[in-house]
Amino acid sequence: MLPLERLRRIVGAEHVLSAPEETFPYECDALTWLRRRPAAVVLPGGTAETAAVVAALAEAGLPFVARGAGTGLSAGALCPAGGVVIETARMKRLLALDPWNRLARVECGIANAEVSRAAEAHGLFFAPDPSSQHVCTIGGNIAENAGGPHTFKYGATARHVLALTVVLPDGRVLHTGSPLADPSGYDLTGLLVGTEGTCAIVTEATLKLTPVPPAVETLLLAFRGVEDACAAVQRVIASGLEPCTMEVMDGATIAAVEASVNAAGYPRDAGAVLILEFDGGGAAVAESAERAERLCRELEVLACERARDRAHRLKLWKGRKGAFGAMGRLAPDLLVQDAVVPRSRLAEVSARVLEIGREQGVRLSNVLHAGDGNLHPNISYDRRDADETRRVLEACACILSACVAAGGTLSGEHGIGLEKRDFMHLVYGVSDVEKMRAVRDVFNGRALLNPDKVLPAREQQTP
Amino acid sequence: MIERLQRLLGDGGAWEVARDGEVARELGAPRALVAAPRDLEQCAAVLRIAAEAGRAVVPWGGGQHQRLGNVPRADLVLVTSGLAGIVDHDEADQTIVARAGTRLADLVAAVRARGQFLPLDPAGLARATIGGVVAAGVNGPYRSGFGLPRDLLLGARTAHSDGARAACGGRLVKNVTGFDLHRLYHGSLGTLAVLGEVSLRLLPLPEREATLALGFDDLERLDAFVLAFRAAGLAAASYVLVHGPLLAGNGLEGGAAELARDGMFVVLLRFHGTERGVGESLARTRELLGRAAPAAELEAPEDVQAPLWLACREAFAGVSPDGGGAVLRLTFLPHAGERSVLGGVVESVAALVAGAGARAAFYAEPGLGVLRVLLPEPPGEELLARLQAFARREEGRQLVVESAPASWRQGRDVLLGTLPHAALARALKAALDPAGILSPGRLYPEEPR
Numbered sequence: 042m043l044p045l046e047r048l049r050r051i052v053g054a055e056h057v058l059s060a061p062e063e064t065f066p067y068e069c070d071a072l073t074w075l076r077r078r079p080a081a082v083v084l085p086g087g088t089a090e091t092a093a094v095v096a097a098l099a100e101a102g103l104p105f106v107a108r109g110a111g112t113g114l115s116a117g118a119l120c121p122a123g124g125v126v127i128e129t130a131r132m133k134r135l136l137a138l139d140p141w142n143r144l145a146r147v148e149c150g151i152a153n154a155e156v157s158r159a160a161e162a163h164g165l166f167f168a169p170d171p172s173s174q175h176v177c178t179i180g181g182n183i184a185e186n187a188g189g190p191h192t193f194k195y196g197a198t199a200r201h202v203l204a205l206t207v208v209l210p211d212g213r214v215l216h217t218g219s220p221l222a223d224p225s226g227y228d229l230t231g232l233l234v235g236t237e238g239t240c241a242i243v244t245e246a247t248l249k250l251t252p253v254p255p256a257v258e259t260l261l262l263a264f265r266g267v268e269d270a271c272a273a274v275q276r277v278i279a280s281g282l283e284p285c286t287m288e289v290m291d292g293a294t295i296a297a298v299e300a301s302v303n304a305a306g307y308p309r310d311a312g313a314v315l316i317l318e319f320d321g322g323g324a325a326v327a328e329s330a331e332r333a334e335r336l337c338r339e340l341e342v343l344a345c346e347r348a349r350d351r352a353h354r355l356k357l358w359k360g361r362k363g364a365f366g367a368m369g370r371l372a373p374d375l376l377v378q379d380a381v382v383p384r385s386r387l388a389e390v391s392a393r394v395l396e397i398g399r400e401q402g403v404r405l406s407n408v409l410h411a412g413d414g415n416l417h418p419n420i421s422y423d424r425r426d427a428d429e430t431r432r433v434l435e436a437c438a439c440i441l442s443a444c445v446a447a448g449g450t451l452s453g454e455h456g457i458g459l460e461k462r463d464f465m466h467l468v469y470g471v472s473d474v475e476k477m478r479a480v481r482d483v484f485n486g487r488a489l490l491n492p493d494k495v496l497p498a499r500e501q502q503t504p
Numbered sequence: 505m506i507e508r509l510q511r512l513l514g515d516g517g518a519w520e521v522a523r524d525g526e527v528a529r530e531l532g533a534p535r536a537l538v539a540a541p542r543d544l545e546q547c548a549a550v551l552r553i554a555a556e557a558g559r560a561v562v563p564w565g566g567g568q569h570q571r572l573g574n575v576p577r578a579d580l581v582l583v584t585s586g587l588a589g590i591v592d593h594d595e596a597d598q599t600i601v602a603r604a605g606t607r608l609a610d611l612v613a614a615v616r617a618r619g620q621f622l623p624l625d626p627a628g629l630a631r632a633t634i635g636g637v638v639a640a641g642v643n644g645p646y647r648s649g650f651g652l653p654r655d656l657l658l659g660a661r662t663a664h665s666d667g668a669r670a671a672c673g674g675r676l677v678k679n680v681t682g683f684d685l686h687r688l689y690h691g692s693l694g695t696l697a698v699l700g701e702v703s704l705r706l707l708p709l710p711e712r713e714a715t716l717a718l719g720f721d722d723l724e725r726l727d728a729f730v731l732a733f734r735a736a737g738l739a740a741a742s743y744v745l746v747h748g749p750l751l752a753g754n755g756l757e758g759g760a761a762e763l764a765r766d767g768m769f770v771v772l773l774r775f776h777g778t779e780r781g782v783g784e785s786l787a788r789t790r791e792l793l794g795r796a797a798p799a800a801e802l803e804a805p806e807d808v809q810a811p812l813w814l815a816c817r818e819a820f821a822g823v824s825p826d827g828g829g830a831v832l833r834l835t836f837l838p839h840a841g842e843r844s845v846l847g848g849v850v851e852s853v854a855a856l857v858a859g860a861g862a863r864a865a866f867y868a869e870p871g872l873g874v875l876r877v878l879l880p881e882p883p884g885e886e887l888l889a890r891l892q893a894f895a896r897r898e899e900g901r902q903l904v905v906e907s908a909p910a911s912w913r914q915g916r917d918v919l920l921g922t923l924p925h926a927a928l929a930r931a932l933k934a935a936l937d938p939a940g941i942l943s944p945g946r947l948y949p950e951e952p953r
């Protein structure tokens with residue numbers, strides 16, 4: 042039975058939601074076709090309250106899940122049946138900022154961009170920059186090992202997390218890692234990052250901050266199609282230049298962006314645009330940008346624009362930052378797919394993805410973190426239309442298979458969650474998953490915390 | 505057991521260790537057997553045989569890092585020399601898959617020959633294997649600029665003591681599919697699984713490389729430099745501090761010989777990048793030298809760069825030629841507010857060492873807050889106790905014995921009580937090494953059987 046009274050005593054009655062109109066918004070994350078209504082939502086105010094809440098739920102034998110901002114795109118925060126959502130929205134304090142040691146200690150519910158905002162005055166920032174950074178939480182980023190446009194240079198979240206405070210599924214509190222180099226023992230911090238909230242609930246984290254580079258050069262290049270843009274990306278990578286970002290948007294995305302409030306002035310006749318950015322010392326980035334421009338001009342570039350100043354750079358980025366929003370306007374629902382292929386196969390796989398969209402008759406556009414080989418095919422649809430939804434899911438399955446067949450994998454940053462759990466057999470064998478499960482069971486042996494995510498059930502492992 | 509192993513691996517695939525050989529010396533196990541599987545399947549089979557016989561197995565790459573951690577129980581040494589070679593170097597994707605027994609030097613050279621760069625340069629590069637380096641979780645002077653192997657590691661294939669083989673991660677530069685168990689294996693010193701294959705991301709070879717050596721004979725000035733360099737936010741490919749005498753020879757002639765004199769602390773900085781980019785980094789670093797003027801300064805000529813870094817890298821591998829030395833590692837937060845603490849830490853540690861009548865050289869990573877104390881022989885109990893007391897005096901410092909001869913480590917906890925979460929660690933070991941036979945006791949002490 043739901044220990045509502047006990048939960049209310051722990052966090053205060055106003056922080057326990059159980060009426061249907063209150064729990065309704067927690068039915069899904071940003072993957073809207075998978076929905077489940079929680080029995081209750083609890084908002085603890087810190088590590089101790091989280092631990093007490095978890096202990097109460099564990100005692101009652103009820104399943105539960107941590108939820109940050111709910112921007113996840115793989116149904117990771119979907120509530121287990123009959124379970125409770127533990128939302129981290131009240132835990133958003135910046136606990137300490139140590140600019141000289143380049144460290145920030147935060148509560149897990151703080152928004153990603155808040156950390157960079159606080160560090161800015163000291164010439165520092167938090168490098169992982171998911172497009173959802175103004176809302177998504179550090180806890181969610183840690184769970185998903187989130188990335189973003191600048192991951193190409195700076196690496197995903199795992200590289201930037203030094204220590205964690207977590208609540209284990211039985212309510213015990215554990216401190217892992219250290220702000221010091223080379224802490225003794227197993228790298229539990231490194232292990233827990235990317236486990237999608239299936240092993241522990243993160244309540245606090247010590248993050249590594251990065252110096253803001255003194256200079257940035259941004260180029261916007263327009264091409265006839267994604268293939269040419271990807272060829273340019275390959276060319277730049279092969280030349281030894283080291284951009285910090287390489288973002289590609291296809292023609293359908295450009296059209297949607299240009300028709301939205303985020304119109305960035307991308308050439309409407311282009312079949313693809315590439316945003317290429319270099320950061321570092323002033324002379325170095327100027328030299329790199331010039332060289333990259335020359336390299337790309339040897340290919341068939343329709344247009345090339347180099348940001349003159351900050352305002353111009355923000356304008357070039359505006360379309361990219363608003364791309365998902367613009368796509369979202371086209372239909373009631375937007376499915377943001379996420380897969381990876383070797384960077385050298387990106388052009389070919391992108392073409393195949395468009396073809397799959399056509400075959401299934403779905404409205405598909407593609408945004409790529411091209412430097413990382415990471416594709417985001419976006420599908421605009423209406424989930425109330427059962428047939429359309431079926432075709433969308435079919436298209437997703439085909440896209441994932443195509444990516445895996447090209448040497449790629451299921452997810453580069455959005456995670457497996459529930460959405461892709463049953464595709465895991467495409468990349469992992471039974472014994473691979475068994476080792477992952479054995480590790481999960483060390484933390485979450487009763488499978489009360491976020492059960493049935495990431496790892497397929499034993500019987501489902503062979504297709 | 506040797507018969508079973510030989511039936512599996514052929515007569516040449518299993519043997520008894522030489523009583524005075526390096527296995528016996530590094531592990532203090534003169535009666536151990538050696539098995540040399542040639543693929544991951546054989547690795548798993550060897551582990552299964554050992555598990556059935558209840559024998560402890562120590563994975564062995566090049567032997568370079570066997571002196572890390574505590575002395576494990578060792579009945580069987582699983583050498584990975586038969587698991588060598590590059591499986592696939594995808595140049596266009598800048599990734600490489602290599603078998604664990606591949607010598608790191610070979611891997612680095614193969615990558616370089618194709619115009620790419622693997623920023624790993626731990627001590628003993630020529631002897632170490634990529635599997636061993638990942639399992640040990642170590643890097644050399646490139647650590648300060650590129651991190652640990654962990655930061656390049658994309659995935660692994662492993663063999664386990666239940667005879668299973670498993671994969672985690674993959675070979676893609678960005679991948680969140682499944683749990684990243686490779687980050688757990690990294691630094692686990694062969695206590696969880698045998699690494700059979702690893703994949704790594706590569707970087708382009710820099711167009712230009714430059715090395716600046718700044719010799720400080722005054723630790724306050726050194727701290728002023730460390731602070732100014734941090735404030736400048738410059739990115740270096742390597743940033744280390746070494747005791748001058750460790751660099752002696754190595755092309756430091758004429759005026760530069762000053763750098764290698766006793767009492768000199770040398771900041772070695774290496775910059776990577778484009779022609780203009782490196783020039784800019786050098787110029788900006790020199791601008792910092794006003795208040796933090798070094799006693800000697802050298803931009804290393806082309807032919808001196810490599811020997812300098814080699815000397816620096818091998819400084820602590822070769823503490824003493826017969827391997828009888830020890831390395832202590834003190835970690836600390838490098839800054840206390842707007843102040844560098846490195847100089848003070850070096851001074852205090854040097855005084856403690858001198859007070860105990862011992863000799864030591866120092867190697868530090870100023871940006872990371874790591875100080876290595878290189879001792880020509882293992883520390884006496886009194887020195888160790890004093891250094892521990894110094895480490896404990898302030899919160900946020902940690903001292904461990906990083907490496908020492910097996911004879912000295914035998915029966916001790918070289919991690920000096922710094923290991924957290926013993927129960928959880930044991931449970932993880934039980935999950936991945938169900939038979940409990942992989943390097944037992946190397947990290948966490950074995951529970952009494």
Ligand SMILES: Cc1cc2nc3c(=O)[nH]c(=O)nc-3n(C[C@H](O)[C@H](O)[C@H](O)COP(=O)(O)OP(=O)(O)OC[C@H]3O[C@@H](n4cnc5c(N)ncnc54)[C@H](O)[C@@H]3O)c2cc1C
Nearest residue numbers: 109110111112113117171172178180181184188238243454
């Ligand atoms: C428009 C849009 C753009 C996006 N762009 C990117 C992008 O560029 N890169 C990228 O990587 N992702 C992106 N995402 C996906 C998403 O924003 C990230 O996965 C993000 O990290 C999720 O954070 P959240 O706080 O919203 O987590 P939630 O959605 O609330 O939860 C996600 C998962 O994390 C777990 N979790 C949350 N908090 C904790 C905690 N404290 N402890 C343990 N587990 C926890 C949940 O249980 C769940 O499994 C985007 C999403 C949207 C909607």
